[in-house]
Amino acid sequence: MSVLxxxxxxxxxxxxxxxxxxxxxxxxxxxFSALMQDKDKNVKPIHEKCVACQRCMYIxxxxxxxxxxxxxxxxxxxxxxxxxxxxxxxQANSGGILLTAAGNDxxxxxxxxxxxxxxxQVTNPSIDPLREPMEIISYLGEKPIDISLEFRxxxxxxxxxxxxxxxxxSPIIFAAMSYGAISLNAHKALAxxxxxxxxxxxxxxxxxxKDLYEYSDNIIVxxxxxxFGVSPEYLKRAAAIEIKIGQGAKPGxxxxxxxxxxxxxxxxxxxxxxxxxxxxxxxxxxxxxxxDLAQLIASLKETVDxxxxxxVKIAAVHNIAAIASGVARADADYxxxxxxRGGTGAAPAMIRDHIGIPIELAIAAVDDRLRKEKIRNKxxxxxxxxxxxxxxxxxxxxxxxxxxxxxxxxxxxMGCTLCxxxxxxxxxxxxxxxxxxxxxxxxxxxxxxxxxxxxxxxxLELKEIMGALGINAIESLVGNRERLRALELSRxxxxxxxxxxxxx
Amino acid sequence: MIxxxxxxxxxxxxxxxxxxSGVRISGDAIMDMMSVMHSRSNGLGGGFAAYGIYPExxxxxxxxxxxxxxxxxxxxxxxxxxxxxxxxxxKIPTRNIKEIKxxxxxxxxxxxxxxDKLIAKNIDANDFVxxxxxxxxxRIPGSYVNSSGKNMGVFKGVGYPEDIGRFFMLEKxxxxxxxxxxxxxxxxxxxxAGAHPxxxxxxxxxxxGEISSYGINKRFLETYGYECVLLTDTEVIAYTFDLxxxxxxxxxxxxxxxxxxxxxxxxxxxxxxxxxxxxxxxMTYGNLLLNGPFAIIVATNNYMMGLNDRIKLRxxxxxxKGDFSYLASEESSIRKIENNLEKVYSLVAGKPLxxxxxxxxxx
Numbered sequence: 074m075s076v077l078x079x080x081x082x083x084x085x086x087x088x089x090x091x092x093x094x095x096x097x098x099x100x101x102x103x104x105f106s107a108l109m110q111d112k113d114k115n116v117k118p119i120h121e122k123c124v125a126c127q128r129c130m131y132i133x134x135x136x137x138x139x140x141x142x143x144x145x146x147x148x149x150x151x152x153x154x155x156x157x158x159x160x161x162x163x164q165a166n167s168g169g170i171l172l173t174a175a176g177n178d179x180x181x182x183x184x185x186x187x188x189x190x191x192x193x194q195v196t197n198p199s200i201d202p203l204r205e206p207m208e209i210i211s212y213l214g215e216k217p218i219d220i221s222l223e224f225r226x227x228x229x230x231x232x233x234x235x236x237x238x239x240x241x242x243s244p245i246i247f248a249a250m251s252y253g254a255i256s257l258n259a260h261k262a263l264a265x266x267x268x269x270x271x272x273x274x275x276x277x278x279x280x281x282x283k284d285l286y287e288y289s290d291n292i293i294v295x296x297x298x299x300x301f302g303v304s305p306e307y308l309k310r311a312a313a314i315e316i317k318i319g320q321g322a323k324p325g326x327x328x329x330x331x332x333x334x335x336x337x338x339x340x341x342x343x344x345x346x347x348x349x350x351x352x353x354x355x356x357x358x359x360x361x362x363x364x365d366l367a368q369l370i371a372s373l374k375e376t377v378d379x380x381x382x383x384x385v386k387i388a389a390v391h392n393i394a395a396i397a398s399g400v401a402r403a404d405a406d407y408x409x410x411x412x413x414r415g416g417t418g419a420a421p422a423m424i425r426d427h428i429g430i431p432i433e434l435a436i437a438a439v440d441d442r443l444r445k446e447k448i449r450n451k452x453x454x455x456x457x458x459x460x461x462x463x464x465x466x467x468x469x470x471x472x473x474x475x476x477x478x479x480x481x482x483x484x485x486x487m488g489c490t491l492c493x494x495x496x497x498x499x500x501x502x503x504x505x506x507x508x509x510x511x512x513x514x515x516x517x518x519x520x521x522x523x524x525x526x527x528x529x530x531x532x533l534e535l536k537e538i539m540g541a542l543g544i545n546a547i548e549s550l551v552g553n554r555e556r557l558r559a560l561e562l563s564r565x566x567x568x569x570x571x572x573x574x575x576x577x
Numbered sequence: 578m579i580x581x582x583x584x585x586x587x588x589x590x591x592x593x594x595x596x597x598s599g600v601r602i603s604g605d606a607i608m609d610m611m612s613v614m615h616s617r618s619n620g621l622g623g624g625f626a627a628y629g630i631y632p633e634x635x636x637x638x639x640x641x642x643x644x645x646x647x648x649x650x651x652x653x654x655x656x657x658x659x660x661x662x663x664x665x666x667x668k669i670p671t672r673n674i675k676e677i678k679x680x681x682x683x684x685x686x687x688x689x690x691x692x693d694k695l696i697a698k699n700i701d702a703n704d705f706v707x708x709x710x711x712x713x714x715x716r717i718p719g720s721y722v723n724s725s726g727k728n729m730g731v732f733k734g735v736g737y738p739e740d741i742g743r744f745f746m747l748e749k750x751x752x753x754x755x756x757x758x759x760x761x762x763x764x765x766x767x768x769x770a771g772a773h774p775x776x777x778x779x780x781x782x783x784x785x786g787e788i789s790s791y792g793i794n795k796r797f798l799e800t801y802g803y804e805c806v807l808l809t810d811t812e813v814i815a816y817t818f819d820l821x822x823x824x825x826x827x828x829x830x831x832x833x834x835x836x837x838x839x840x841x842x843x844x845x846x847x848x849x850x851x852x853x854x855x856x857x858x859x860m861t862y863g864n865l866l867l868n869g870p871f872a873i874i875v876a877t878n879n880y881m882m883g884l885n886d887r888i889k890l891r892x893x894x895x896x897x898k899g900d901f902s903y904l905a906s907e908e909s910s911i912r913k914i915e916n917n918l919e920k921v922y923s924l925v926a927g928k929p930l931x932x933x934x935x936x937x938x939x940x
Contacts, residue, residue: 197787197869198890205888206840217861219825222854229831230850231857238860444800450861543789543870545888546838548863555792 078166080159084125085143086118092137099129099138104501104511105494126492128501160422171422174495174505176322176414176459176481179426184433184562185465189575191556193543200545202536208546209535211475213246213273213313214238214382214406216450236406237381239312242271243532244470244547247524248457248480249295249317249386249409251277253330253339253351254418254495255484257284259504261517262487264288266524270532275478278317278328278353280342281307293384296373298327299353301343305376313381313407314373316366318357319388321415321432321458323424328353330418334498334507367403374404382406382453389413389435389458390428394442400452401443407453409478410435414459416481418505419496432458433472437570440473440552463534472570473552486527487520589773589785590617590738590759591893593874593904594914595881599938600900601629604747606914607755610903611738613910614759617785621767622760623741624733626724626774626781627752628878629938635728637664637687638706638778643769644682645719652717660709661688669732669745676740681769685730703778703823710777711804721770721807726779728939729878733758733772741772753934756876758783770807775815777803778823779878784811785906786891789869797864811873817865818875829882830929835862837887837927872924874904880933889926896921902932 086107095114107122108129120143129138147155160171193199200207214237221232247263254277261284267274268291275293276285280302285292294311296303308314319325330339330351340347360366366385373383384407385400387393393410400408412432417425436456443449456474459481460466466477485491488502495505503515539545542556550556558575559567567574592610596602607625631639640657644650657663669683690705698705710722724731729752732745738759742748758773774781788794788810795805795813801824803816814836821832835858839847844855859866870890875882883893883904896903896911897920903911908921924930 193789197789200888206842208841210841212860217857220827220857220861222827222831228851229828229854231854235857235860444796447800449800543787544868546863546866546868548859548866549790549793549868551793552796552864553790553792555795556789 080121080162080166081145082120082123082143083159084123085120085141086123086129087139087141088116088118089137089139090115092135094135094137096134098132098134102128102132102501104128104499104506104508105497124492124494125490126494126501127490172419172496173422173425173493174417174419175491175493176416177426178493181431184431184566184570185459185461185468187560187562188433188468188570188572189558189560190464190467190471190538190542191558192541197543199543200540202533202540205540205545207536207539209243209532209539211241211244211547212238213241213453213455213476215452218450237379239273239382240271241273241476243528243535244476245272245466245528245531246293246455246476246478247272247274247483248416248478249275249277249293249315250418250480250484251279251295251328251330252282252342253279253334253507255505256503256507256512256515257282257338258512258515258517259484259487259520260285262515262520262524263483264292265517265521266528267291269521269525270528272528273312275315279330279339280344281310282338282342286310295386296369297353298355298357299351301345301351301353304344308373308376311381313384314377315384315386315409316357316369316373317386318360318366319386319390319411320417321388321411321413321429322417323420324388324390324413324429325355326421326424327355331496331498336507339507363399363403366400370404384409384455386411386457388415389430389432391430393430393435394438397439397452398442398446398448401448402451405452407455408439409455409457410439412456412458415457416484417495432456432469434566434569436469436472436474437554441571463531464538466531467535467538467550468557470547470550471553471557472572473554475551482527483524486523487515589761590614590906590910591757591783591785591872591874591904592906592910593754593756593783593876593881593883595754595876595902595932595934596900597902597932597934597938598900599629599753599934601751601753602755603749603751604742604755607757608739608742608747609914610905610910611742611757611759613913614905614907615737615739617761617906618737618759619761620737621735621762622733622758622772623736623738624731624758624772624774624783625738625742625745625747626729626731626754626756626776626783626876627747627750628729628754628779628876629752630730630750631687631728634664634687637689638725638727639730640686640688640725641669641723641730641732642684642686642713643721643723644684647682649717649719650682650684653713653720656709656713656717657686657688660694660705661686661690663688670749671744672746674740674744677734677736677744680734680744707777707819708802711802714806715804723770724776724781726776726878729779729781731774731776731781733774734769735767735772753938754876754881756781756783756874756881771809773811775807775809775812777815777819780815780818781876782811782814782818782873784814784871784873785893786871786886787869788813788867788871790867793864794867814867814873814875817867821862821865829880829931831858833882833884833929834858835865836867837884837929838863838866839927840887872906878939880931882929882931883924884929885924885926887927893924894921895924895930904930
């Protein structure tokens with residue numbers, strides 16, 4: 074190896090010899106083999122392998138380990154950032170595509186942070202959610218444009234049935250994360266929490282493991298281009314079905330689960346041979362037009378006797394409003410719009426960081442377009458990609474979303490430290506891995522408790538926000554842009570968002 | 578006239594009188610009711626709706642329109658001439674009083690849509706009038722339609738309600754339903770078109786409160802062709818009732834379950850059919866839930882209705898004596914004109930109270 078092949082480490086592991094008791098827990102817990110012990114049990118770091126997953130720091134009983142940014146420096150250059158230089162060197166060595174994971178972490182302006190929620194004063198009292206009913210139940214699916222009644226037995230009753238909808242106790246859905254990309258224990262935790270909270274989890278494109286069958290009423294199953302695990306049985310064992318066309322982290326890019334993540338269980342769940350790469354192409358090879366999509370939606374509905382909603386997930390791109398209109402007209406019951414901050418287990422870095430548009434703009438544009446075309450009732454809008462806290466959720470709803478999905482947030486609740494190395498399969502926290510010794514680190518019961526607490530906390534915060542806005546039903550928040558004001562956004566952005574500047 | 582640039586929240590006083598036999602009484606009584614609640618207004622808005630005031634010409638739509646200037650009127654005149662047969666048009670009589678300053682031009686037109694226009698657009702007369710009202714409000718700057726129903730009219734402006742009543746000489750009109758409003762806008766100056774009642778066809782609404790859901794109510798209604806340009810939250814209420822009851826054919830009591838919907842906790846324990854109905858109402862019309870404090874009096878040619886928000890954040894009192902029914906923000910307002918009431922009580926949160934005129938009154 075020449076000196077040109079060498080890369081400087083990103084992180085530096087400091088072990089305090091005076092505090093270290095040489096128990097070796099850090100070495101055992103590092104999923105990336107960045108620590109070893111010599112013959113005297115002294116802990117030796119291998120800085121190049123460290124991804125700052127922080128497992129060793131959490132596990133060390135004496136807190137003898139610190140991970141810091143590698144202290145070496147290059148000559149300052151505002152244009153040629155260290156990351157770019159490192160990437161050039163990596164590619165000069167490998168000739169490959171740069172991979173990364175989790176969401177886009179680039180410093181694009183965050184519109185959510187430039188939106189402020191309103192509050193009641195004097196003439197319009199705020200509502201105390203601790204004492205007054207505060208309703209956040211939401212229904213996923215197509216709504217009627219009007220309703221027909223008949224007068225029977227001295228009362229009005231509904232004449233026609235409403236198309237299938239799913240009742241959620243809170244407008245939150247666990248985002249699609251496939252079994253394969255994340256561990257079975259992580260999936261179990263998500264499913265259990267979804268059932269407990271009365272919400273939904275999404276299996277992603279990885280099929281449905283038999284251990285999750287008992288959670289059917291709280292599961293969305295995905296039909297992606299690879300058709301992994303898809304069978305009539307699979308479709309019938311879910312509350313809703315979702316066709317995945319695109320994903321915010323990698324619009325226009327297919328999926329790739331490397332063979333080393335395909336163990337026996339993943340193999341049988343996905344219905345593919347063990348150890349083979351699971352490639353889901355960017356296009357569905359039976360969908361080359363909106364008519365084709367309509368046909369697939371129709372076939373899926375037919376398969377389940379029109380008993381459950383069928384949704385479509387698309388990435389947020391510049392003409393998203395027209396695309397969403399087409400999808401609604403193709404008879405989707407809900408549309409997931411995934412913004413460019415969406416997470417992923419693995420994506421080409423250049424795609425993740427440079428393609429797509431922010432979810433805030435996409436939601437506003439889609440909600441507007443569907444209302445102008447008078448078809449807003451035909452679909453629920455689900456905002457995905459980069460929702461970080463309950464206020465982001467409230468803002469997304471006010472812009473026009475009926476639901477939000479949380480993926481990265483759910484992973485963090487379970488222990489993820491955003492080291493962004495999911496694609497290596499070495500997750501030290503047992504989340505984004507199939508290595509049995511790592512998977513067993515994640516206790517599904519404990520993780521589900523964390524998720525339940527998180528959903529409870531966000532739901533309470535959402536109610537508090539609604540109370541401050543003087544509303545007690547979520548139907549009055551969804552699409553209510555009057556309750557938002559913008560700080561220092563351009564006139565054009567305000568126009569797309571349909572939001573007034575702060576002070577007006 | 579001050580053009581509104583913002584949605585204007587309001588506090589306010591509301592009152593209504595109805596005689597179910599169709600006995601028409603002069604505007605003195607309702608002005609008396611409003612004078613008791615003087616301090617609930619601040620002089621920046623007052624208005625009245627009166628039903629049965631044009632018995633000599635009951636089958637014609639009467640458009641009460643206010644204009645900022647002559648050129649706005651000319652534009653509207655030509656639009657009306659193109660689309661309507663006009664039986665009569667005239668300035669709305671007013672008297673000069675010092676309390677009312679800078680009134681706009683106030684005009685009324687008794688019209689019927691031209692049959693060929695209805696045929697060409699394949700539209701019924703009510704929808705045609707609604708479209709024209711929206712067109713005038715949105716496309717002709719400085720012109721605002723205050724009312725557009727038959728045998729009724731809205732009289733409103735900037736001032737205390739009792740002054741507005743004197744300005745319009747309401748003592749000379751007689752009506753079997755009167756509703757009235759005194760406004761207390763807090764964020765922006767009052768303006769003539771922003772006063773209550775808000776109206777479309779023969780629906781009128783007066784409102785005490787502030788609609789926090791205004792933003793989404795407005796956006797929902799816009800998908801059905803209702804343009805909310807008067808920038809005051811109450812405007813959406815009039816359009817909501819027109820959409821739900823006239824356009825979608827819901828009974829009034831069901832429409833009230835949209836604007837003040839049942840809580841989910843109550844829906845969940847209902848018998849199955851009732852539960853299905855109320856679930857469907859919330860799923861279909863959730864965006865029309867009027868959230869925030871409100872006490873409203875809704876009137877048409879056939880009835881007067883009072884309704885509070887579902888957690889009762891504003892007062893509304895009902896009183897009855899013989900054929901007369903009364904609604905008001907304060908009981909004292911009712912007792913000012915009828916102290917010997919047979920019944921008097923406060924409305925319950927979210928439960929409408931409807932009093933109807935006898936069938937032959939509007940036949």
